[in-house]
Amino acid sequence: MSQGAGDLLLLLAALLWAPGPSPTSSIHVYTQREVYGTVGSHVTLSCSFWSTEWISEDISITWHFQAEGSRDSTSIFHYAKGQPYIDDVGTFKERMEWVGNPHRKDGSIVIHNLDYTDNGTFTCDVKNPPDIVGKSSQVTLYVFEKVPTRYGVVLGSIIGGALLLVAVVVAIVYILRSCWLRRQATLQRRLSAMEKGKLQRSAKDASKRSRQAPVLYAMLDHSRSTKAASEKKAKGAPGESRKDKK
Numbered sequence: 001m002s003q004g005a006g007d008l009l010l011l012l013a014a015l016l017w018a019p020g021p022s023p024t025s026s027i028h029v030y031t032q033r034e035v036y037g038t039v040g041s042h043v044t045l046s047c048s049f050w051s052t053e054w055i056s057e058d059i060s061i062t063w064h065f066q067a068e069g070s071r072d073s074t075s076i077f078h079y080a081k082g083q084p085y086i087d088d089v090g091t092f093k094e095r096m097e098w099v100g101n102p103h104r105k106d107g108s109i110v111i112h113n114l115d116y117t118d119n120g121t122f123t124c125d126v127k128n129p130p131d132i133v134g135k136s137s138q139v140t141l142y143v144f145e146k147v148p149t150r151y152g153v154v155l156g157s158i159i160g161g162a163l164l165l166v167a168v169v170v171a172i173v174y175i176l177r178s179c180w181l182r183r184q185a186t187l188q189r190r191l192s193a194m195e196k197g198k199l200q201r202s203a204k205d206a207s208k209r210s211r212q213a214p215v216l217y218a219m220l221d222h223s224r225s226t227k228a229a230s231e232k233k234a235k236g237a238p239g240e241s242r243k244d245k246k
């Protein structure tokens, strides 16, 4: 809990004290302020830049690393004359990957297989001759032993909530569907019962049926049974049936 609050304060402080781009410089370099990683994972240290000049063949990008609590800063990566060079010193030489593209104003690198002791500040510096005046940008890396439990809890509740929502939607659809089916079935039963009753009555009282029939047939939304009924009727009383069909 206090870890999270501390991090938030740090972030706020970083935002408030971050030096803005100097108006006299013509090349601007941007990185994140802070990045977080867990032991064994990897992080991308993004670095982008903006230059008033066309990207020249002589563009150079340099990354420095200063370990937490150390005063020494060492060069760990260099891009010059169109080629990336990983410095053959320090702890990152085997774990570093160049992912940038100077023509897209991107000088990013990736640090693989993070270690607990990788905490420190990485500095990205770009020179685009003749555009060489400008400030470098720094990003601080924090490596945690494992994902803090709070992140796990938050992630868990988000996933749980999403699953619950899906379950509720499925249940609602299912209920609505079964209600509709039951309604259809009831309607069907009522209609066939009505039809049966009418036919029985029609057998007994032909004149009464002829008056009721149009009304009842209008209520029936079942053309097949209607047709069958009219055929039956046609056999019994041809005169009546002709009247119905009109």
Ligand SMILES: *[C@@H]1O[C@H](CO)[C@@H](O)[C@H](O)[C@H]1NC(C)=O
Pocket (backbone or CB within 6 Å): 116, 117, 119, 142, 143, 144
């Ligand atoms: C690196 O930073 C994290 C976050 O501040 C801290 O928990 C961890 O102990 C640090 N690692 C070392 C080796 O100091």
